[in-house]
Amino acid sequence: MRSKSEAAFESAKAVMPGGVNSPVRAYRAVGGTPFFADKGEGPYLWDIDGNRYVDYLLSWGPLIWGHAHPEIVKAVTEAAVKGTSFGVPTELETRMARLVVDIVPSVDVVRMVNSGTEATMSALRLARAFTKRPCIVKFEGCYHGHADSLLVKAGSGVATFGLPDSPGVTPQTAEGTLTVPYNDIPAIEALFEQRGEQIAAVIVEPVAGNMGCIRPKDGFLQKLRALTQEYGALLIFDEVMTGFRVALGGAQARFGIQPDLTTMGKVIGAGLPVGAYGGRRDIMAMVAPEGPVYQAGTLSGNPLAMAAGVVALEMLKNAAAGGLYDRMQDYGQKLVETFVAEGKRRGIPVSGHAIGGMFGLFFRDASPENYEQASQCDKERYAQFFHAMLNNGVSFAPSQLESGFLSAVHGETELNLTQEAMVSAFRQVG
Numbered sequence: 415m416r417s418k419s420e421a422a423f424e425s426a427k428a429v430m431p432g433g434v435n436s437p438v439r440a441y442r443a444v445g446g447t448p449f450f451a452d453k454g455e456g457p458y459l460w461d462i463d464g465n466r467y468v469d470y471l472l473s474w475g476p477l478i479w480g481h482a483h484p485e486i487v488k489a490v491t492e493a494a495v496k497g498t499s500f501g502v503p504t505e506l507e508t509r510m511a512r513l514v515v516d517i518v519p520s521v522d523v524v525r526m527v528n529s530g531t532e533a534t535m536s537a538l539r540l541a542r543a544f545t546k547r548p549c550i551v552k553f554e555g556c557y558h559g560h561a562d563s564l565l566v567k568a569g570s571g572v573a574t575f576g577l578p579d580s581p582g583v584t585p586q587t588a589e590g591t592l593t594v595p596y597n598d599i600p601a602i603e604a605l606f607e608q609r610g611e612q613i614a615a616v617i618v619e620p621v622a623g624n625m626g627c628i629r630p631k632d633g634f635l636q637k638l639r640a641l642t643q644e645y646g647a648l649l650i651f652d653e654v655m656t657g658f659r660v661a662l663g664g665a666q667a668r669f670g671i672q673p674d675l676t677t678m679g680k681v682i683g684a685g686l687p688v689g690a691y692g693g694r695r696d697i698m699a700m701v702a703p704e705g706p707v708y709q710a711g712t713l714s715g716n717p718l719a720m721a722a723g724v725v726a727l728e729m730l731k732n733a734a735a736g737g738l739y740d741r742m743q744d745y746g747q748k749l750v751e752t753f754v755a756e757g758k759r760r761g762i763p764v765s766g767h768a769i770g771g772m773f774g775l776f777f778r779d780a781s782p783e784n785y786e787q788a789s790q791c792d793k794e795r796y797a798q799f800f801h802a803m804l805n806n807g808v809s810f811a812p813s814q815l816e817s818g819f820l821s822a823v824h825g826e827t828e829l830n831l832t833q834e835a836m837v838s839a840f841r842q843v844g
């Protein structure tokens with residue numbers, strides 16, 4: 415029963431484009447009506463009709479401490495009482511920056527912003543300024559927020575001049591964005607051979623999470639590091655999703671690679687609007703007011719967001735020492751095993767994998783390695799599975815081409831609930 419949500423969606427559509435403030439929330443990929451959230455607690459989310467869900471969307475990644483964690487709520491509440499924004503520096507900002515610098519291996523200096531989009535947009539501007547070069551390289555199917563130069567998809571071939579992915583992005587803007595398939599080492603080598611002197615930076619999701627959850631092949635990230643170094647380009651790890659999630663220090667800690675710049679978001683704000691970019695001191699020294707590259711924000715370093723982030727990161731530091739990231743991966747692995755076993759039993763092609771606090775479930779015989787393979791996944795079956803799971807009280811992302819997320823507060827009870835729901839859901843997958 416979701417009649418209240420259905421009515422709420424109708425009201426919303428009258429006053430917001432598609433009824434939502436971010437397109438994926440409208441369920442276009444799976445059909446049906448999104449449920450409207452009433453409240454969350456730990457691993458659970460309740461809709462306005464009173465249905466409860468075990469939540470694996472987790473606000474699209476930020477909620478590694480689950481919903482309404484008491485320590486985070488307390489920190490935000492205490493901060494709010496003292497004032498919600500000042501426009502002058504606070505010590506909280508320095509505490510936050512210190513934590514990020516200590517935790518993320520390649521970050522010497524960091525600037526806080528308000529979203530992942532702002533972080534990547536700013537990092538690219540900085541990379542162009544630092545290298546005095548015009549072009550950036552991104553990978554097909556990687557999402558880096560909605561800045562104009564990043565809304566570009568690839569054509570076919572080894573590398574193409576970018577074509578805008580959205581009306582309103584000018585061809586001139588898109589032209590500076592070169593794209594190659596994810597995990598394709600020969601393609602990136604060929605691109606550098608052709609255009610290496612023009613490339614300011616390669617930006618990559620070190621574990622891709624926006625075309626399903628896709629792991630980097632062995633040697634792929636190492637190759638990006640070597641090529642960028644050879645040609646004098648910068649390597650930007652977009653860790654907006656993977657940061658503090660696939661390992662405490664992000665993918666760069668997990669794979670032992672030092673990018674020049676790192677973008678962060680999601681987990682770093684524990685559910686409040688935060689992003690950040692940081693990296694090598696000599697590069698970050700170009701950011702205003704220390705250097706000439708302009709970038710600013712009225713609400714950047716907001717005290718509520720910093721209070722939440724500081725507590726979340728401090729708790730993660732402790733939990734990581736106690737094995738949190740292995741525990742999340744074990745949990746994800748068990749979900750994947752049940753998913754794959756149930757699919758196979760019914761002769762349905764399925765695959766999946768888990769990495770730290772992320773996982774991917776695919777209706778395809780093998781986990782995809784790039785966007786082309788990801789787009790071959792069976793969308794119909796995912797839609798059936800998704801709605802059956804929802805009806806069984808489990809909320810996954812409303813598209814297979816998104817990652818699943820785990821939290822520190824998902825435990826045995828939720829795992830069992832989810833596995834049982836899966837067994838039953840597969841009866842409705844044709």
Ligand SMILES: *Cc1c(COP(=O)(O)O)cnc(C)c1O
Nearest residue numbers: 529530531557558559652654655
């Ligand atoms: C979510 C995401 C972004 C965009 O972050 P917003 O806060 O939504 O602007 C950028 N890069 C990656 C890898 C993301 O997952």
